Amino acid sequence: MEFDVGVTRIFPCPVCGVDTPHSIKGRRGHMYGVICTNCRSGSVVSDVDLRVYQLKWEEELQAILDSLMEDPLGIDDD
Numbered sequence: 001m002e003f004d005v006g007v008t009r010i011f012p013c014p015v016c017g018v019d020t021p022h023s024i025k026g027r028r029g030h031m032y033g034v035i036c037t038n039c040r041s042g043s044v045v046s047d048v049d050l051r052v053y054q055l056k057w058e059e060e061l062q063a064i065l066d067s068l069m070e071d072p073l074g075i076d077d078d
């Protein structure tokens with residue numbers, strides 16, 4: 001799996017200190033140049049890091065969606 005220039009991926013920004021959308025600006029080998037869409041600072045990340053982070057993010061999102069599905073009205077079952 002490769003990431004295309006122009007797509008946005010969630011990645012922890014070292015400047016913002018939080019997960020922010022990063023726009024992919026270029027690729028050299030297995031390294032990607034990305035720009036934080038929040039503070040506009042650039043980072044260089046490996047494709048592995050991007051992929052792992054994307055999977056982690058999707059897992060967390062899925063877990064949140066699952067918990068909403070299981071408990072749509074916020075009813076405690078104790």
Ligand SMILES: [Zn+2]
Pocket residue numbers: 013014015016017020036037038039040041
């Ligand atoms: Zn940032």
